[in-house]
Amino acid sequence: MTFRKSLSALLCGLLFGVGLSLGGMTDPAKVVAFLDLAGRWDPSLAFVMGGALLLTTPAFRWLLRLKRPMFEERFVLPTKQDLDLNLLAGAALFGIGWGITGLCPGPAIVALATGVPQFFVFVVAMIVGMWLSDRVTLLQTRRQMMRTTVPSTSNLSGS
Amino acid sequence: MEIVIQPEQWLRSLAGGLVIGFSAVLLLGINGRIAGISSILAGILPSARVMSEWSWRVMFIAGLIVGGAVFALLWPGALQHTLQTGWAGMALAGLVVGFGTRMGSGCTSGHGVCGIARTSRRSIVATVTFMTFGMLTVFIVRHVL
Numbered sequence: 001m002t003f004r005k006s007l008s009a010l011l012c013g014l015l016f017g018v019g020l021s022l023g024g025m026t027d028p029a030k031v032v033a034f035l036d037l038a039g040r041w042d043p044s045l046a047f048v049m050g051g052a053l054l055l056t057t058p059a060f061r062w063l064l065r066l067k068r069p070m071f072e073e074r075f076v077l078p079t080k081q082d083l084d085l086n087l088l089a090g091a092a093l094f095g096i097g098w099g100i101t102g103l104c105p106g107p108a109i110v111a112l113a114t115g116v117p118q119f120f121v122f123v124v125a126m127i128v129g130m131w132l133s134d135r136v137t138l139l140q141t142r143r144q145m146m147r148t149t150v151p152s153t154s155n156l157s158g159s
Numbered sequence: 160m161e162i163v164i165q166p167e168q169w170l171r172s173l174a175g176g177l178v179i180g181f182s183a184v185l186l187l188g189i190n191g192r193i194a195g196i197s198s199i200l201a202g203i204l205p206s207a208r209v210m211s212e213w214s215w216r217v218m219f220i221a222g223l224i225v226g227g228a229v230f231a232l233l234w235p236g237a238l239q240h241t242l243q244t245g246w247a248g249m250a251l252a253g254l255v256v257g258f259g260t261r262m263g264s265g266c267t268s269g270h271g272v273c274g275i276a277r278t279s280r281r282s283i284v285a286t287v288t289f290m291t292f293g294m295l296t297v298f299i300v301r302h303v304l
Contacts, residue, residue, distance in 0.1 A: 002214055002215075005189075005190055005214075005215050006214045006215050006217075006218040007218070008185070008186075008189045008190055008215075009186065009190060009192075009215035009216070009218040009219040009222065010218040010219065010221060010222045010225075011185070011222065012182045012183075012185050012186040012189075012190075012194065012219060012222065013182075013218065013219035013220060013221065013222020013223045013225075013226065014222040014223075014225055014226040014229070015178055015179075015181060015182035015185070015222075015226065016178075016179055016182040016183070016194060016196075016219075016222070016223055016226065016268075017222060017223040017224065017225065017226020017227045017229075017230070018175075018178055018226045018227075018229065018230050019175045019176065019177075019178030019179035019180075019181075019182060019226075020175065020179060020223075020226075020227075021175070021226070021227050021230040021231070021237055021238055022171060022174055022175035022178060022230065022237075023171070023172045023174070023175020023176055023178075023179065024168070024171065024172055024175065025175070026227065026238055026240060027239060027240040027241065028240055028241060028242055028243045029240065029241035029243065032243055032297055032301075033163070035290075035293045035294045035296075035297040036294075036297045036298070036301055037160060037294055037298070038160065038298050038301070038302050039160075039161075039301055039302070040161045040162075040163055041160055041161065041162050041163065042162075042163040042165075043162065043163070043169075044163075044165065044168045044169055044171075044172045045172060046172075047169045047170075047172035047173040047176055048172045048173075048175050048176040048179065049176060049267075049271055049272065050173070050176060051172070051173040051174070051175065051176020051177045051179070051180060052176040052177070052179040052180035052183065052272045053176075053180065053272065053275060053276060054176070054177065054180065055177060055180030055181055055183075055184055056180045056183050056184060056272055056273060056276035057275075057276045059180075059184040059187075059188075059276075060184070060187060060273070060276040060277055061276075063184070063187055063188050064187075064277070068191070069187065069188055069189055069190060069191030070188060070189045070190075071189050071190055071191075072190060072191040074191060075187070075191040076191055076192055076193070077193065077277070078193065078264065078265075078274075078279070078281075080264065080281060081280070081281070082281075083280065083281060083284055086262050086263065086264075087263050087264060087281055087284065087285055087288075088263070088284070088285075088288055089259075089262060089263070090258075090259045090260065090261065090262030090263020090264065090285075091259065091263040091270075091284075091285040091286075091288035091289040091292070092259070092263075092288055092289070092292045093255050093256075093258060093259030093262065093263070093292075094255070094256055094259030094260050094263055094266060094289045094292075095259075095288060095289035095290065095291065095292025095293040095295075095296065096252075096255055096259070096292050096293075096296045097251075097252040097253070097254075097255035097256035097259060098252075098256060098267075098289060098292075098293045098296075099292065099293040099294070099295070099296025099297045099300065100243070100244060100248055100251075100252040100255075100296060100300065101242075101243055101244055101248060101249060101252040101253070101256075102243045103252070103253075103256070104256065104266050104267045104268075105196045105197045105200060105256065105257075105260060105266045105267075105268075106196040106223065106266070106267065106268050108253075108256075109196065109200070109220060109223045109224060110223050110224065110226065110227035110238075111227065111238065111240065112224050112227070113224050113225075113226075113227030113228040113231060113238065114227070114231070114238050114240070116240075116242075118242055118246065118249050119249075121246060121249045121250050121253065122249040122250070122252065122253040122256075123253065124253070125249070125250045125251070125252075125253025125254045125257065126200075126253040126254070126256050126257035126260075127200070127204065127257060128253075128254060128257060129253065129254040129255065129256065129257025129258035129259075129261070130197070130200065130201045130204065130257040130258070130260070130261045131201075131204055131206055131257075132254075132257075132258055133257065133258040133259075133261035133262050134201065134204070134206045134207075134261055135206065136262075137261070137262075138206075
């Protein structure tokens with residue numbers, strides 16, 4: 001069970017990596033040229049997202065009408081619906097880092113295959129950033145739980 | 160504004176995008192999971208604590224690297240790249256990208272490719288936001304500083 005799920009994930013990752021390389025996402029200069037509207041704007045990378053959406057948009061719609069995926073009991077989808085500050089601030093921070101280096105998470109990982117040490121520095125720093133962010137979220141949730149449970153316990157002790 | 164017109168490059172990018180889309184469709188159809196790379200990577204960290212999700216995530220990330228390597232072998236010079244910053248820039252921006260993608264629940268793949276396809280309001284807003292801030296940052300770095 002786990003074996004075939006891992007094997008299909010490996011195949012998907014492999015395809016994804018080939019797609020990112022073929023599309024040109026692994027070249028930071030191309031990414032920055034795509035983001036540089038005021039300079040010589042290179043629209044190529046719009047075709048990467050466009051090409052992907054051309055397939056995912058109709059296919060996801062069709063797939064999500066099915067009862068279940070092939071190897072699993074159910075589809076695991078994001079549950080959050082509301083637009084919150086974390087979403088906006090997080091996306092903004094990501095955009096800034098993306099603009100500075102021309103690297104987003106996927107292509108940075110694929111670029112490790114080049115063996116160029118700067119990419120390793122980026123990926124390690126990115127993992128540290130992810131870990132830090134998850135720590136902050138954990139502390140926030142704990143504090144919120146404290147806030148909701150503390151009044152009830154103080155009521156108990158008072159009575 | 161001057162636009163670089165390279166139709167062969169556009170076709171190559173379109174082909175790359177189709178392969179990425181195909182991969183995301185397979186992962187959802189077979190494993191029932193969203194191909195969001197920041198979430199998959201963060202799910203491997205010890206802080207994630209969901210061991211049942213560990214192996215497929217490791218395999219997907221390994222696949223990304225193997226995919227890049229295979230592609231570079233078949234097509235020498237394919238992974239050519241020009242770095243935009245030095246060591247410090249890479250470290251600082253890496254930190255910011257990692258922090259931001261977790262805080263914002265996704266990156267170019269999860270929000271941009273999969274979320275928009277699900278017409279998720281959060282993903283559409285996130286994609287517009289990181290694109291805008293990416294463009295603003297490049298504008299500042301290239302044309303203001």
